[in-house]
Amino acid sequence: xxAPPPTEPFxxxxxxxxxxxxxxxxxxxxxxxxxxxxDYMCDVKGEPNxxxxxxxxxxxxxxxxxxxxxxxxxxxxxxxDEFTYYVSPVEKSSRRWEDVPEEIRRTYDKLGIAKEExxxxxxxxxxxxxxxxxxxxxxxxxxxGVIFLSCDDGMKQYPDIFRQHFAxxxxxxxxxxxxxxxxxxxxxxxxxxxKGVKCDIPxxxxxxxxxxxxxxxxxxxxxxxxxxxxxxVEGCSAPxxxxxxxxAAVVEIYVKERARCRYTTIQNWSTDVYNLVTKRSMISAxxxxxxxxxxxxxxxxxxxxxxxxxxxxxxxEVLSLASADKGMWQDAGAxxxxxxxxxxxxxxxxxxxxxxxxxxxxGLVQVARNATGCRAQVNCDALILDPHSRSDTYPTMEINxxxxxxxxxxxVSNVSDEQLFYLTSRGLKxxxxxxxxxxxxxxxxxxxLPMEFAVEINRLIGLQMEGSVG
Amino acid sequence: MNETFxxxxxxARIEEREILRGLNLTIRKGEVHAIMGPNGSGKSTLxxxxxxxxxxxxxxxxxxxxxxxxxxxxxxxxxxxxxxLAFQYPCEVPGVRTANFLKLACNARAGKELDTMDFxxxxxxxxxxLDIEEKFVRRYLNEGFSGGEKKRNEILQxxxxxxxxxxxxxxxxxxxxxxxxxxxxxxxKLRGPDIGILIITHYERMLRYITPDxxxxxxxxxxxxxxxxxxxxxxxxxxxxxxxxxx
Numbered sequence: 001x002x003a004p005p006p007t008e009p010f011x012x013x014x015x016x017x018x019x020x021x022x023x024x025x026x027x028x029x030x031x032x033x034x035x036x037x038x039d040y041m042c043d044v045k046g047e048p049n050x051x052x053x054x055x056x057x058x059x060x061x062x063x064x065x066x067x068x069x070x071x072x073x074x075x076x077x078x079x080x081d082e083f084t085y086y087v088s089p090v091e092k093s094s095r096r097w098e099d100v101p102e103e104i105r106r107t108y109d110k111l112g113i114a115k116e117e118x119x120x121x122x123x124x125x126x127x128x129x130x131x132x133x134x135x136x137x138x139x140x141x142x143x144x145g146v147i148f149l150s151c152d153d154g155m156k157q158y159p160d161i162f163r164q165h166f167a168x169x170x171x172x173x174x175x176x177x178x179x180x181x182x183x184x185x186x187x188x189x190x191x192x193x194x195k196g197v198k199c200d201i202p203x204x205x206x207x208x209x210x211x212x213x214x215x216x217x218x219x220x221x222x223x224x225x226x227x228x229x230x231x232x233v234e235g236c237s238a239p240x241x242x243x244x245x246x247x248a249a250v251v252e253i254y255v256k257e258r259a260r261c262r263y264t265t266i267q268n269w270s271t272d273v274y275n276l277v278t279k280r281s282m283i284s285a286x287x288x289x290x291x292x293x294x295x296x297x298x299x300x301x302x303x304x305x306x307x308x309x310x311x312x313x314x315x316x317e318v319l320s321l322a323s324a325d326k327g328m329w330q331d332a333g334a335x336x337x338x339x340x341x342x343x344x345x346x347x348x349x350x351x352x353x354x355x356x357x358x359x360x361x362x363g364l365v366q367v368a369r370n371a372t373g374c375r376a377q378v379n380c381d382a383l384i385l386d387p388h389s390r391s392d393t394y395p396t397m398e399i400n401x402x403x404x405x406x407x408x409x410x411x412v413s414n415v416s417d418e419q420l421f422y423l424t425s426r427g428l429k430x431x432x433x434x435x436x437x438x439x440x441x442x443x444x445x446x447x448x449l450p451m452e453f454a455v456e457i458n459r460l461i462g463l464q465m466e467g468s469v470g
Numbered sequence: 471m472n473e474t475f476x477x478x479x480x481x482a483r484i485e486e487r488e489i490l491r492g493l494n495l496t497i498r499k500g501e502v503h504a505i506m507g508p509n510g511s512g513k514s515t516l517x518x519x520x521x522x523x524x525x526x527x528x529x530x531x532x533x534x535x536x537x538x539x540x541x542x543x544x545x546x547x548x549x550x551x552x553x554x555l556a557f558q559y560p561c562e563v564p565g566v567r568t569a570n571f572l573k574l575a576c577n578a579r580a581g582k583e584l585d586t587m588d589f590x591x592x593x594x595x596x597x598x599x600l601d602i603e604e605k606f607v608r609r610y611l612n613e614g615f616s617g618g619e620k621k622r623n624e625i626l627q628x629x630x631x632x633x634x635x636x637x638x639x640x641x642x643x644x645x646x647x648x649x650x651x652x653x654x655x656x657x658x659k660l661r662g663p664d665i666g667i668l669i670i671t672h673y674e675r676m677l678r679y680i681t682p683d684x685x686x687x688x689x690x691x692x693x694x695x696x697x698x699x700x701x702x703x704x705x706x707x708x709x710x711x712x713x714x715x716x717x
Contacts (some may be wrong), residue, residue: 003510227523417524417525421521422557424552426549426571426578426579427546430544430546436571440566442566443610
């Protein structure tokens with residue numbers, strides 16, 4: 001077979017979200033991280049003292065902590081001083097779309113997050129750089145007591161619920177990037193679903209980075225009370241610059257007894273963005289948590305959505321889908337931590353590496369001594385599109401509880417010449433054949449998604465794999 | 471218009487090994503030809519070279535589809551121009567539903583988006599011909615199919631794509647007698663003035679159900695003898711030794 005033609009650069013060809021707009025900055029700080037920046041943020045946000053102390057303490061922790069040994073590379077790739085830690089183009093989060101500054105609305109229009117889309121959603125939030133520009137919820141849900149606010153507003157309007165849960169699941173001591181987020185957090189969502197309330201239509205938030213060499217640190221806190229349900233969906237994108245940006249989010253979820261929460265992410269950062277995120281759910285008895293984690297963009301992703309099963313009969317599930325194209329390294333995966341008896345968990349991971357991209361599955365299944373009779377099932381499949389690309393699997397299992405049933409299966413496959421010849425012999429173009437094979441590979445995960453996300457994921461992956469040669 | 475498929479002095483090799491050494495054959499529309507040959511005579515190389523498998527290198531000669539040399543065309547162009555290969559070993563494509571794949575293939579062949587209802591009507595009709603049950607086309611393409619199901623799927627694709635010239639590469643291998651009959655009936659349904667068919671096979675048994683107009687014997691990369699259907703019968707009786715000893 002002849003040598004593959006040179007591959008097209010990812011940027012500019014497939015990434016339609018790579019534009020940037022001139023949006024007037026209202027508030028910002030000098031580049032670099034410092035206690036002065038923390039104080040500035042507390043002042044402009046008008047935060048209570050406990051939060052100011054928390055932020056300062058977190059910054060100290062961040063400066064003290066090293067990057068964990070197992071996080072590959074990173075250390076020498078960027079300097080924390082190259083980023084700006086707070087940039088706000090808005091005065092406040094609006095509840096009416098018309099009140100959002102016009103230039104920001106224009107950006108969101110281009111991204112297709114038009115106002116009409118709200119009709120399909122229970123609530124919509126739109127963050128730009130450090131702050132939420134828009135956050136609103138349908139009247140019918142608000143009447144049932146569902147709270148859907150920016151995290152900052154959640155702290156101010158519901159201080160008790162907020163403080164009971166904030167950083168209890170992911171304290172700043174947890175890891176360096178959680179500490180970084182704790183020091184500089186801004187924006188993100190505060191979601192509260194009261195007992196027994198089923199929030200059937202998704203709550204959705206879109207995160208946009210517009211500023212250059214910027215750090216976005218949104219923080220999301222979701223509390224599903226007993227017997228409640230919610231589906232939270234997040235998407236994101238950023239312009240293409242020649243410099244780096246940083247996104248270090250923290251997402252804490254509490255799934256109380258018999259409640260169910262589904263959290264869907266379609267991560268589509270530009271290849272400028274380091275995406276270092278900590279996501280964790282605490283699941284009480286008979287509660288169900290489902291993470292659907294699609295990582296399709298970023299320069300580097302380090303993220304392992306976690307399920308901590310703390311009540312008997314809890315169930316945690318992670319569907320992880322990673323696509324590593326040129327210039328990307330997706331270090332994704334999942335954690336299942338069994339801390340109570342008779343819990344179950346499932347990880348289903350699919351990764352695709354093409355055009356020299358690299359993806360890693362990193363997973364942990366941990367069963368505590370008292371967590372008897374737990375069941376875990378892990379499937380991870382990797383598809384490698386060409387010899388320049390790479391895939392690795394790092395599964396860790398620590399089983400201390402009795403009567404555990406643990407299954408682990410992993411496969412690695414290539415787009416074979418035989419498959420390409422077969423499909424092209426029926427008249428399909430080579431790129432369509434590759435796209436068909438790739439979409440077939442992720443089908444078992446995608447078919448579990450609601451239609452609109454499935455379509456979006458297929459579209460994004462299809463775009464990335466244009467020009468791939470097996 | 472030149473309604474022929476011509477192979478002219480074809481030389482082809484795989485991994486530096488010359489397999490085809492000057493093969494000549496002309497098939498007109500309406501005709502069914504059979505090429506029979508012992509193991510290693512070049513049967514699969516011929517099928518793959520016709521369809522443009524990049525693993526096989528054509529070193530000399532021409533393959534002309536209606537007068538046009540197609541050797542420089544990529545595989546998908548050959549398919550779009552009406553050439554079809556029923557694979558000896560159809561490969562599995564997990565996660566891709568057979569019906570979805572067929573629809574895209576039919577669109578590619580037609581050069582336009584086909585009406586979905588028309589497509590499904592036609593699919594139902596062709597599935598009946600091949601005695602294929604409803605859920606077959608909802609399964610992932612060839613994944614977990616038995617040998618017989620895979621071959622049936624090849625013929626289904628052929629009926630759907632309506633090629634002008636079709637090559638059947640050892641379609642009889644791996645088929646039990648009932649499946650063989652059904653598959654051959656399917657081919658016979660397609661047989662007619664609008665298509666030329668080339669059956670490549672080791673055994674004569676497929677030719678009991680599809681009577682070819684011409685039979686050719688392939689030995690060491692060349693057609694060494696041509697005749698009518700009786701040649702196949704003769705070969706079955708006396709074996710390939712009969713011909714190779716004569717060489």
